[in-house]
Amino acid sequence: MPHLIGDRIALREYRISDLDSISQWVNDPEITNTLSDVFLYPHSRNESETYLNVIMEGKSSTKSFVIAEKDSLEYIGQIDLFNLDWKNRFAVMAIVIGKKEYLGKGYGSEAIRVLQKFAFEELNLNRIELDVYDYNARAYKCYLKCGFKEEGRMRQKLFKNGRYRDVIRMAILKEEFEELPCK
Numbered sequence: 001m002p003h004l005i006g007d008r009i010a011l012r013e014y015r016i017s018d019l020d021s022i023s024q025w026v027n028d029p030e031i032t033n034t035l036s037d038v039f040l041y042p043h044s045r046n047e048s049e050t051y052l053n054v055i056m057e058g059k060s061s062t063k064s065f066v067i068a069e070k071d072s073l074e075y076i077g078q079i080d081l082f083n084l085d086w087k088n089r090f091a092v093m094a095i096v097i098g099k100k101e102y103l104g105k106g107y108g109s110e111a112i113r114v115l116q117k118f119a120f121e122e123l124n125l126n127r128i129e130l131d132v133y134d135y136n137a138r139a140y141k142c143y144l145k146c147g148f149k150e151e152g153r154m155r156q157k158l159f160k161n162g163r164y165r166d167v168i169r170m171a172i173l174k175e176e177f178e179e180l181p182c183k
Helices: 016-025 045-056 107-121 137-145 174-178
Strands: 009-012 063-069 075-085 090-097 127-133 149-160 163-173
Touching (some): 009 107, 016 075, 063 090, 063 107
Parallel strands (some): 090 127
16 A cells, blocks of 8 residues: 655554553553543553554555654654445544654644545545544544534543543544645
């Protein structure tokens, strides 16, 4: 697969050299606190390596990309399209910036825009959706900036850090993406 190139980032294939970066963030509560319950328990290096091998061997239906620095191709994070529905032309998106020094600097929104362009213009999807937790203000703001709209709120669906939290469903349609000024 050719790399998908942005201004500062490239979406590229996974490599065995990404294992150290992945192993570090999967057990970092500052990173995983806003992610799914897949990260509720510690992950061994072996588990991370197994995941990486499944992706690299193409044994997953998820379309997965590493978010990398454009010039060095150094690992920054990951972005995925999963639950692809080819009949109805939609997918679910997930993203993580795994290196803290890249948080809050626009790398996530740039990666999302590059993925949106690929999903809508190359894969011919009509819709990309995602779920975000109500306490994840940074991600919510990023998704709005990238054209996602709030479609609904699943009240108290998530139990996190000793209390029930809402899960917000957001989505963007192809026609909305096409109208974005900074796509």
